[in-house]
Amino acid sequence: MAATKEITIALDRYDRHFPFFDGTVKAPDGFSYRALQVGQSDHLRDGTDRHGQMIKHQAFDVSEFSMSTFLMAIDRGLPLIGIPVFPRRLFSQSCMFVRADSDIEHPRDLIGRRVGLSSFQTTLSLLAKGDLKFEYGVEWERIKWLMTTDEKVKFDPKPGVVVDRAPKGTDLGALLDRGEIDAIFMPHPPASVMKGKVPTRRLFKDSKAEEQRYFNKYGWWPIMHVVAMHTDLAKAEPSLPHALMQMFDQAHEINDDFYTDPNWSRLPWIRYAYEESQRVFSNPWVNGFKRNKANLEQFILYSHDQGLLSERYAPERLFIPSTLDT
Numbered sequence: 001m002a003a004t005k006e007i008t009i010a011l012d013r014y015d016r017h018f019p020f021f022d023g024t025v026k027a028p029d030g031f032s033y034r035a036l037q038v039g040q041s042d043h044l045r046d047g048t049d050r051h052g053q054m055i056k057h058q059a060f061d062v063s064e065f066s067m068s069t070f071l072m073a074i075d076r077g078l079p080l081i082g083i084p085v086f087p088r089r090l091f092s093q094s095c096m097f098v099r100a101d102s103d104i105e106h107p108r109d110l111i112g113r114r115v116g117l118s119s120f121q122t123t124l125s126l127l128a129k130g131d132l133k134f135e136y137g138v139e140w141e142r143i144k145w146l147m148t149t150d151e152k153v154k155f156d157p158k159p160g161v162v163v164d165r166a167p168k169g170t171d172l173g174a175l176l177d178r179g180e181i182d183a184i185f186m187p188h189p190p191a192s193v194m195k196g197k198v199p200t201r202r203l204f205k206d207s208k209a210e211e212q213r214y215f216n217k218y219g220w221w222p223i224m225h226v227v228a229m230h231t232d233l234a235k236a237e238p239s240l241p242h243a244l245m246q247m248f249d250q251a252h253e254i255n256d257d258f259y260t261d262p263n264w265s266r267l268p269w270i271r272y273a274y275e276e277s278q279r280v281f282s283n284p285w286v287n288g289f290k291r292n293k294a295n296l297e298q299f300i301l302y303s304h305d306q307g308l309l310s311e312r313y314a315p316e317r318l319f320i321p322s323t324l325d326t
Contacts, residue, residue, distance in 0.1 A: 012088070020033070021035050021037060027247070079232065084323055085245055086292065088224040089222060092131045094207040114144040114182050116176070120157070123223075126303060127224075130305065215281065221285075289325075
């Protein structure tokens with residue numbers, strides 16, 4: 001019997017990835033896999049800095065990876081390529097926080113203010129800045145930006161844009177509380193904010209309704225992460241890209257079954273939330289290139305506008321050619 005080739009897959013511990021960690025996702029013939037629970041900001045079972053490890057050290061064969069940093073990596077010809085699987089998605093509107101007593105009521109009130117981000121190129125940062133400009137008519141260039149983490153791929157900010165770096169260990173929540181910044185745009189706000197130590201509110205008073213309006217307008221839940229692999233592996237194993245897509249589809253099907261049990265989650269009303277999600281969004285997790293092309297084009301527009309890309313290239317450039325018919 002021919003030996004199987006083991007593939008390492010680095011993932012976060014989302015519910016849709018449980019089937020990888022418990023082994024219920026079946027590997028294709030000729031392959032086995034080892035799912036590594038690697039965080040990005042947080043240290044999980046198998047490590048942290050997933051995106052940095054993938055791009056700098058080629059630590060994994062396949063990895064969940066920042067969409068924004070991936071766009072920059074492709075632009076610079078780094079040895080990564082993607083499959084059109086998108087394991088993390090977020091709207092920007094619910095990730096914009098101001099102080100509870102803030103006079104900021106509308107995105108236009110951010111002009112001239114100071115806003116804290118994780119990094120300039122973090123995908124949520126990219127999306128939020130782009131949405132401000134193209135959805136709400138607020139030029140992100142007229143806002144002052146404060147970063148807390150290093151950029152994964154280096155770039156030069158656009159002339160005249162204020163981009164400052166906070167000292168390591170800075171608590172943006174404390175800065176917000178003291179009025180040293182006016183807002184935070186982050187997928188993972190500081191514990192001081194999330195645990196209520198610093199009184200905050202979302203910029204959009206009904207962010208849920210605003211996000212539904214956004215979804216109804218565009219038809220997508222914005223992509224945050226893509227699944228990336230090394231170009232050498234993609235060339236050496238031409239059957240692997242489609243096999244990986246099928247594995248992620250398996251995981252979603254298994255995960256979907258979890259919610260048939262109304263007590264699967266520790267949240268008392270999780271079944272109601274599941275039913276509402278199905279009613280409002282149908283299947284917002286849809287993978288494949290064709291059905292996500294418009295969202296990818298928007299991200300390329302945003303990234304080029306923010307000085308992160310040298311050109312607005314075609315989204316087909318991001319993925320293994322054999323996956324573009326999906």
